Amino acid sequence: MRLESTHAIVLRTREYGESDKIVTVLSRTAGKFSGIAKGAKRSQRRFPGTLEIFSHVLLDYRRRPHAELAFLDRAVLVHPWPRILSSLERFAAASHVVELADKLTAESEVGDDLYALVAATLARINEAEPGPATLRLFELAALTASGYRPELVACNGCRRPVADERGPVRLVPSLGGVLCPACRTREEGGVLLSPSALEGLALLQHAVGRAVAERRLCGGSAPLDPFVDESAAEGALGPRVGREVAAALDLLLTPHLRSRLRTLELLGPVLANGVNGREPE
């Protein structure tokens, strides 16, 4: 087995036997995969406290083709995120980020957009307390990075732009987009979206689109960072609109998840009160 090396973010870990750990990572070059770190709990030389959730590491590993588990040789910390653990809000937000990334991907799915997005999002949460737009930008960018970009500009029925509609449009997850007031009467599923929520989503999508375009321009090695325009998006997400946009993204994400999100069950109240419900300053 050849020794390989990649940048990776630790999504989850579990103890295995007395001294080993099984670790699932989202890597830059090999997608999501799991590996066993023999003696992880003892070896300060090979794993100096680096195999913990959220760790951004340079990982040496070996892997047989089609084997379920890789062998992890060594993990060196690339970016410490000391402030992610400094508040419950930051911890809850970061937990939501890694769990969503985990549940949106299958093992060994290729493409490094999601990796680049998770790295930029953890850096953002480490930098400052998350605001009402932080996780919404991440969620919309995660959908886009995974190939599920929703269509929020044109009606899925008649293809006319929906931005100037005075009445609510209908967001239909199975269509991956919206229906204008004229077309929505024929469709039952989904939820009604107010003009302000649609506007908020459009602002988020603009920020995400810009981040994706910038990453393409840089040849793909740059982070996927939708937080440059965060303050503009935040201004459009007051408490009521923020809750509507959060529910809309939840609805868009659900069909693509491999299992239910547990972070939201445990830490949902922290996110709802401390992060998403906060008034923009």
Ligand SMILES: [Zn+2]
């Ligand atoms: Zn229409």
